[in-house]
Amino acid sequence: MTDAGGDNAANGQEASGGPLAGLRVIELGSTVAGPFCARLMADFGADVIKVEQADGDTIRTFSHRKDGVSLYNASMQRGKRIASINLRTDDGRELVRRLCYGADIVVENFRPGTLERWGLGYEDLSKANAGLIMVRISGFGQDGPYAPRGGYGVVCEAVSGLREITGDPDRPPPRVATSMADYIAGLYGAFGAMMALNGRHRTGRGQIVDSSLFEGSFSFMEPHVPVFQQLGIVAERAGPLLPGNAPNSIYPSRDGRYLVMAAAANGVFARLVDAMGKPELASDPKFSNGVARAENQVEIDGLIAEWSTTLDLEDLEKILAEAKVPAARIYTVEDIFNDPHYWARDMLVQVDEPTLGPVTVTGVVPKLSQTPGAVRWAGRGIGADTADVLSGTLGLDAAEMQRLEENGIVAGITPRKDS
Numbered sequence: 001m002t003d004a005g006g007d008n009a010a011n012g013q014e015a016s017g018g019p020l021a022g023l024r025v026i027e028l029g030s031t032v033a034g035p036f037c038a039r040l041m042a043d044f045g046a047d048v049i050k051v052e053q054a055d056g057d058t059i060r061t062f063s064h065r066k067d068g069v070s071l072y073n074a075s076m077q078r079g080k081r082i083a084s085i086n087l088r089t090d091d092g093r094e095l096v097r098r099l100c101y102g103a104d105i106v107v108e109n110f111r112p113g114t115l116e117r118w119g120l121g122y123e124d125l126s127k128a129n130a131g132l133i134m135v136r137i138s139g140f141g142q143d144g145p146y147a148p149r150g151g152y153g154v155v156c157e158a159v160s161g162l163r164e165i166t167g168d169p170d171r172p173p174p175r176v177a178t179s180m181a182d183y184i185a186g187l188y189g190a191f192g193a194m195m196a197l198n199g200r201h202r203t204g205r206g207q208i209v210d211s212s213l214f215e216g217s218f219s220f221m222e223p224h225v226p227v228f229q230q231l232g233i234v235a236e237r238a239g240p241l242l243p244g245n246a247p248n249s250i251y252p253s254r255d256g257r258y259l260v261m262a263a264a265a266n267g268v269f270a271r272l273v274d275a276m277g278k279p280e281l282a283s284d285p286k287f288s289n290g291v292a293r294a295e296n297q298v299e300i301d302g303l304i305a306e307w308s309t310t311l312d313l314e315d316l317e318k319i320l321a322e323a324k325v326p327a328a329r330i331y332t333v334e335d336i337f338n339d340p341h342y343w344a345r346d347m348l349v350q351v352d353e354p355t356l357g358p359v360t361v362t363g364v365v366p367k368l369s370q371t372p373g374a375v376r377w378a379g380r381g382i383g384a385d386t387a388d389v390l391s392g393t394l395g396l397d398a399a400e401m402q403r404l405e406e407n408g409i410v411a412g413i414t415p416r417k418d419s
């Protein structure tokens with residue numbers, strides 16, 4: 001698309017390419033869901049311009065820092081141009097409006113109604129840019145009685161039902177130690193944007209992609225919904241088990257580690273019990289088929305645990321691999337860094353960061369054979385690309401940019417060290 005400044009979407013990128021090269025994305029989101037959605041597009045070549053306030057995205061305060069640099073930000077904002085523009089001012093909103101007029105996709109995750117109050121809602125922007133696609137990520141969606149509620153991931157996980165089925169049955173439901181609901185909603189948002197782009201190829205018009213945190217998490221409740229409707233069974237926490245599927249759990253090793261194993265299919269189960277030195281279990285009526293094993297899940301898991309605790313983890317892995325039984329240790333991050341498969345699949349990628357030097361981030365998913373994505377650079381500091389965006393994309397001269405900075409409309413024209 002043609003933007004207000006007349007440059008192409010590759011402006012400001014050290015490396016172009018990827019299936020989304022030529023697309024411009026304006027990210028107005030913060031924290032995890034919106035930035036993750038836009039980061040996926042950046043990985044595949046889109047020119048993503050992140051609009052950030054002068055005090056920085058909240059994600060810069062998450063997790064650990066080194067030498068003043070947010071390590072989470074180095075990964076989450078990778079491949080993006082970072083422009084610091086004050087959305088709480090009229091002049092700032094006008095700059096963002098001009099950016100959106102020249103964009104293909106806008107990603108936002110404010111509370112519903114916020115952009116409309118700022119004159120940046122889809123109805124306003126699409127009048128000047130009919131092909132615009134707006135990905136709107138929120139806690140509970142853009143309409144419905146819960147739409148005005150704050151959309152934090154942990155709250156939306158609770159409402160979705162996903163939290164209730166997580167953990168051990170004799171303990172309160174724990175959280176996964178990552179922003180699960182945000183990542184799911186961001187992924188659905190990016191998927192929706194690609195479908196909307198395909199629709200635009202046919203009609204020339206964009207549309208709104210409405211991705212909510214609670215709905216994304218609820219979609220993972222798929223197996224439990226018809227069961228409740230038809231049988232009245234309420235899904236409960238099952239700990240490491242997969243109810244109705246056995247053996248499929250975690251098993252302890254002699255050296256205090258844990259291994260997960262999935263051997264519910266008849267053929268796999270036969271290979272497992274043969275490796276255990278108890279081939280007769282495959283013909284035992286209590287374990288001879290999947291239904292019988294599910295009905296006697298506690299007993300068969302107990303027998304496997306008795307065997308697994310006689311061996312150290314590495315020996316267990318070797319025996320099960322030779323028997324072609326799907327199994328793996330419960331990996332730590334250290335295990336991941338030591339695993340050659342991660343490196344062979346480019347799932348650990350090193351990129352340079354001005355302060356940190358080489359920093360390792362997660363690789364690009366999925367793998368495309370002809371137009372693969374790439375991690376082009378680590379997440380940059382606050383306002384690192386403000387001058388580039390204002391001059392190259394919007395065509396502002398140096399005097400105007402200086403005026404905007406002096407009036408608190410933008411930041412980053414004068415370099416700063418914040419990350």
